[in-house]
Amino acid sequence: MTSFLKRLPSVLGALLVTCTVQAQTFPSKPVVLMVPYPVGGVSDVIARTLSSTLAKHLGQPVVVENLGGASGGIAAQKVLNSPSDGYIILQGSPNELILAPLANASIKYRSEDFRLVQMITVNPLVMLARKDFPASNGDELMAYAKRGAAAGKPLTYASVGPGSFYHLLGEHMSKLTAVPMVHVPYKGGAPAVQDLLAGQVDIFMTPYGKGQVQLVEEGKLKAPAVLSATRQQLFSKVPTLDESNALKGFVFDIWAGYFVHKNTPEAVVQVLHKALGEVANDAVVRGQLEAQAMIVPTPRPLAELSKLYADNTAQMRAIAQSMNLQPQ
Secondary structure, three states, X not given: OHHHHHHHHHHHHHHHHHHHHHHHHOXXXXXXEEEOOOOOOHHHHHHHHHHHHHHHHHOOOEEEEEOOOHHHHHHHHHHHHOOOOOOXXXXXXXXXXXXXXXXXXXXXXXXXXXXXXXXXXXXXXXXXXXXXXXXXXXXXXXXXXXXXXHOOOOEEEXXXXXXXXXXHHHHHHHHHHOXXXXXXXXXXXXXXXXXXXXXXXXXXXXXXXXXXXXXHHOOOEEEEEEOOXXXXXXXXXXXXXXXXXXXXXXXXXXXXXXEEEOOOOHHHHHHHHHHHHHHHOOHHHHHHHHHOOOEOOOOOOHHHHHHHHHHHHHHHHHHHHHOOOOOO
């Protein structure tokens, strides 16, 4: 022990030098931005909107890679299986990192295996529906769902996978109203929307962008309601579920951020945190994301991000427990 204590200053000095070198040399090759859903969804739009700006701040190319499946769990696991050196960043949310492990028995990671480096968007949610869906607000929705359930034809709702946030929203709605509904899981938002367009599923509660707004404006989809506390600018004529009697208080949104393996060196985390903060403050990036109906929050310090992530983890686990969500 005495010999170790004598060597401790030199050990700490070596660690400090290592961290300094890492900060000075990172990144020295392209960085991968992992999107846990297929091309075409809202998550993909976010990544491709900011990737070139992030590349400028990092001084290296940023490659967007899409890998859907298991409610985002496949992409998240790939990040964990890669070297924890900051060269692969997950664009994630509570959906993939907190809820997916609670619902999918094949997912072995925990939310604590990741570290939140920066938030990028807060995404309002809309309820999309097939174009001939016979409801235009929350009360009409639940009246239709009750009639369908009584006739043995329950309402079907899409999600991006079992245990996803959007699955829990449907289960929560069903439990609150005591109306049976049928969950239809997909690998991402894009394939779910394709089945909505084909009339194969009734509704899909999801983040949205201009693409989804355009589909509604063209009459190819319907938007019976938004899930925000107030009406949304891009869906100004669409009521909130909170305005209805049947779903009063049903108010939700989802946020997205950038995560790395928890063992990523602090010096590397600091570089990524600084670069992503600069991206979030970039006027062009903010304008493009806000035009897609997303809110870009002010960049936060790492300590504040850690608390936010821990608080969200506790909240989501409590909801899952209240619904007796079991890994399948």
